[in-house]
Amino acid sequence: MTKNIKIIGISGSLRQNSYNTATLHAAASLLPESATLEIVDLSGIPIFNEDDEAKGVPQVVIDFKEKLAKADAILIATPEYNYSIPPVIKNALDWASRGNDLPLKGKPLAMVTASLGMLSGGYVQHHLRRVCAKLEMKTVNKRQVLITNASKKFSPDSKLIDELAKKSLSNLMGELVDKTNAIMSAKAEGF
Template sequence: MKSRPLKVLGISGSLRKDSFNTAALHTAAEIAADLTEIRVNFTFADLSQIPLYDQDLRDKLIPDAVAALSQQILDADAILFATPEYNYSVSGVLKNAIDWLSRLDPQPFADKPVAVMSASMSAFGGARAQYDLRRILIYLDVHFVNKPEVMIAFAHKKFDDDGKLADTDTRKFIGDLITALDRWSRRLNR
């Protein structure tokens, strides 16, 4: 008997309409649907309505967008982040969302299997942002997929004008990452 599909929440650290990182998440969902050895269902988070973190606001209420994202994370079996690299680190929008979520009880990220990928126009493919995101999320007690690492360098040359990933090697790496996230999640939840 096959196990139920793994519920993966994709979180992009970019708000840009034509974001390579958002396109990479959609590529991951597309690839996952074609993999026969795993069963994965994707949903996607929207960080665009989360206000800037402010303790005074936090003391009064949890904004609806934060509560909705927290519930998405709690409902997911695993998380796949796609982070751009801004000034050698994660984007402000992603860090802001994490800051909000870090102050919630129950902690939505606690014990979640997490994979990270990044896309960048640079030769480093967002590597520094990935390392910072990993450092930030360790505090929230996530369980990372360590390998493979997916850093999409020169993303502007690998995605077409419609946001489709044309590079076959990169598509394989993303498929490997999704497979590893599936295995890791099921192993942790035995």
């Protein structure tokens, strides 16, 4: 079964010229024609607070969860902050985990990290895998995809120019699309 796969892309950086947001744009350009990627802006999502939630879930969170629910798969591109998950990603995942509607449950997930350093990215992906496993997401990439020394791998206008990084990202996108197709086929057959 092949259908047009809708992927939601989430950046763990709010910075205007973020290498991780640029990575999402690169990923969109590397997708097969049977898939699309929409990048969701997390900047308007308030910090999670149960007191605020009790007063009513903010509309921006409702909209975010609806986009996640309509997606077939999720791609997270994130930097590593102090060996862990940036607050903007963790906050968005916390909001998405609340309530009876769990839009991430069973969704295929791929992750990638772009960083300025040589070694950055492994810890954040490890921590994200643990959080996303709790959310019952299906992580597809067994190997970590890390775009290190990002300032040398992107052009001044934020285009991914490193061929090895493009190949790794393209392989990741292929893996995400294949896993998503397999999950959708299994669901269609009643599994």
